[in-house]
Amino acid sequence: MTGLPIPAADRLTRRQRQGWDCVWCGTSLWSGAVLAGRAEGSVGAVDLSIDVYACPRCARLHIPQHVTQGDSK
Numbered sequence: 584m585t586g587l588p589i590p591a592a593d594r595l596t597r598r599q600r601q602g603w604d605c606v607w608c609g610t611s612l613w614s615g616a617v618l619a620g621r622a623e624g625s626v627g628a629v630d631l632s633i634d635v636y637a638c639p640r641c642a643r644l645h646i647p648q649h650v651t652q653g654d655s656k
């Protein structure tokens with residue numbers, strides 16, 4: 584399975600940048616947020632790169648190396 588790239592930082596909503604919404608599907612992360620990785624981007628000289636979070640469902644689908652609790656492999 585191939586992972587889905589993390590969207591560019593300048594494409595994210597403010598809530599996604601804050602880690603309140605899933606970086607991929609935009610659902611509110613009220614529990615179980617998983618660190619998705621780092622969204623890269625910049626506007627002019629301003630570096631917008633930031634760590635972003637995903638819901639458990641997207642993490643399972645889009646982060647190849649992500650292992651959820653309960654996986655036995």
Ligand SMILES: [Zn+2]
Pocket residue numbers: 605606607608609610637638639640641642
């Ligand atoms: Zn999601």
